[in-house]
Amino acid sequence: MPNVTGEARIRLPDRIARGEQILVNAIISHPMDTGFFRTKDGDPIPAYFINEVTIVYGDQEVARFEWTSGISRDPLVTFSLKADREAPLTLTWKDNKGGVYRQSADIAFTAA
Amino acid sequence: MSPSSSQSRRSFVARSAGFLGALLLGRDVLTPGGRLLASGPDDPPAIPNEIVAKALKDRFGDRQIRTGHVQLDMPAAAEDGRVVPVIIESDLPMTADNYVKGVHLIVDHNPDVHVAGFYLTPAIGRLSISTRIKMKRSTWVRAIVETTGGDVWAGYTHVNVTLNGCG
Numbered sequence: 001m002p003n004v005t006g007e008a009r010i011r012l013p014d015r016i017a018r019g020e021q022i023l024v025n026a027i028i029s030h031p032m033d034t035g036f037f038r039t040k041d042g043d044p045i046p047a048y049f050i051n052e053v054t055i056v057y058g059d060q061e062v063a064r065f066e067w068t069s070g071i072s073r074d075p076l077v078t079f080s081l082k083a084d085r086e087a088p089l090t091l092t093w094k095d096n097k098g099g100v101y102r103q104s105a106d107i108a109f110t111a112a
Numbered sequence: 113m114s115p116s117s118s119q120s121r122r123s124f125v126a127r128s129a130g131f132l133g134a135l136l137l138g139r140d141v142l143t144p145g146g147r148l149l150a151s152g153p154d155d156p157p158a159i160p161n162e163i164v165a166k167a168l169k170d171r172f173g174d175r176q177i178r179t180g181h182v183q184l185d186m187p188a189a190a191e192d193g194r195v196v197p198v199i200i201e202s203d204l205p206m207t208a209d210n211y212v213k214g215v216h217l218i219v220d221h222n223p224d225v226h227v228a229g230f231y232l233t234p235a236i237g238r239l240s241i242s243t244r245i246k247m248k249r250s251t252w253v254r255a256i257v258e259t260t261g262g263d264v265w266a267g268y269t270h271v272n273v274t275l276n277g278c279g
Contacts, residue, residue, distance in 0.1 A: 021237045034246070034278060036223065062235035070219065070227035070278070072195045072244040079230075082237035 003029055006101035010091060015110040022083050024055075027076045028093050028101060034069040050075055052094045057107070058087030083107050155179070157252040157268055160220050167218055167226050168256075172264050177256060182267035184255040193247040193277025200255045202239040204265065206232075212239055214258045221251040223278055246277035 008028040016022055028050065035047030049069040055062050063079065081089070090104040156179055159165050168177065185199040204212050215230040227245050239257075247253075250273045256266040 023240065034223070036278060057235060060233075060235060062233050064231045066229040066231070068224045068227055070222055070224055070246050072246055072277075076244055078240070078242040080236050080238055080240040082235060084235075 008103040010105040025078045032073045054092045056090045181265040184267035189272045191274045193273040199242040206234045212257045216256045218254040247273045248278040
């Protein structure tokens with residue numbers, strides 16, 4: 001598990017055939033603080049969470065997620081994708097304090 | 113035996129089973145919208161409060177939210193409400209002229225009931241999304257999808273939560 005805020009990883013299947021329906025797995029290290037908790041000293045912990053994720057495949061935005069602090073710490077998401085071309089897949093996570101984190105993985109087909 | 117008396121006997125048996133099941137599981141027997149007591153398995157859970165009513169109204173207006181085409185998989189019992197796995201799948205088409213454009217995850221008794229919205233295009237193909245969410249207490253979870261044609265479909269599941277994950 002990554003532990004520096006914003007450190008992200010994308011996992012793709014080892015072998016991808018052209019046109020295959022794949023699952024993309026992405027995780028980012030982030031506290032996802034709700035704003036409801038306090039420190040041991042009683043100070044409130046302000047809300048700090050990823051509120052938007054965009055997924056770009058090649059030059060096309062294929063999905064966009066709108067999140068709240070109701071998503072668990074170190075947000076993990078798995079989503080389907082139709083791998084119909086060789087192109088980079090880029091995820092961009094944004095948080096409510098202006099943090100922007102980006103990670104890419106190349107969709108490439110296994111030689112037949 | 114007439115259809116109506118057969119129906120009422122079945123209904124009585126179902127209610128009795130529900131009552132026993134509720135006793136065994138320690139659920140609140142009188143909870144409105146309880147799956148076994150007040151409704152059949154395909155009926156949506158009752159809207160529990162104004163916040164959920166508004167969240168639905170804001171997104172779907174007066175359109176009918178039909179049950180079906182959406183599978184929401186979650187554990188029936190989650191010990192740690194800070195990390196509750198969710199899998200949403202649908203068999204609805206994802207073609208250029210007809211696709212699921214939005215998936216909304218609503219947790220009835222969370223501080224922010226609309227936990228996540230997933231906005232999609234046909235490029236994702238067969239719809240499958242999984243993540244992990246926080247839950248404050250035992251309640252119903254709703255996965256509601258909206259198609260480009262304006263149809264609204266939903267899947268529901270009840271999760272018993274031991275440890276409050278929302279503070």
